Amino acid sequence: MGKYFKYAVGEILLVVIGILIALQINNWNQHQKDLKTESQILNSLHQEFKTNSNLLKGIIEVNTDVTNTCTILMDVSLHANKNKINLDSLLYNALEGKPFISSNNTYTEIINTGEIELIQNENVKSLLFEYNRMINSNKSTYSLFEKWLEEHILPYLAQHISLRNIDKYGAMAWKKSSRFDHDLSVILNDRTFENLIDNNIYHLNRLNEEYNNLLRISEELIKVTEAND
Secondary structure: OOHHHHHHHHHHHHHHHHHHHHHHHHHHHHHHHHHHHHHHHOOOOOHHHHHHHHHHHHHHHHHHHHHHHHHHHHHHHHOOOOHHHOHHHHHHHHHOOOOOOOOOHHHHHHHHHHHHHHHHOHHHHHHHHHHHHHHHHHHHHHHHHEHHHHHHHHHHHHHHHHHHHOOOOOOOOOOOOOOOOOHHHHOOHHHHHHHHHHHHHHHHHHHHHOOOOOOOHHHHHHOOOOOOO
């Protein structure tokens, strides 16, 4: 009986050892798969934030031009060559703040699938969370800017001048000017207009401050994922 007992124990040990080896091999295989998936995620993030970085640089440039246009409008009555300035075009450009629509397919996917936990670099995860928080904040800021334009600047302009003459420099591209009086000196010499443009510059500067912060984080994410480029 002792002989059969030893034989049975030996068989059990062999089975246990076999199971442990199989588990170890399975864990090793899963680890390799996770490493491969992590590398793919980092590659995708790297490309995604390259795109975001370029988008942000373009938007910051546009908003800076719009801010400069607003500054010219505030001081146009003092300009020596004010009669040569196309004020309708300036007014159109002064209302052209740009929103930032982030490319975030990879981030959304790894959050929804839980694969963000495969990223071993805690700095990458921290930057991603900070970026997403700032994106949500920026959406609110831009919504306030749009509301400001729609509820304050546009109603003021519609009451005092012809929007048709301004819109011909945009997508509507009117061929003919408005048949109504369009005396821009009325608003250029109005303190309310100056205050509206001043506040518009405030909104644009606030947007650009957030865009620059998003650009900084994007550039950091590009650096920490560049080994996977």
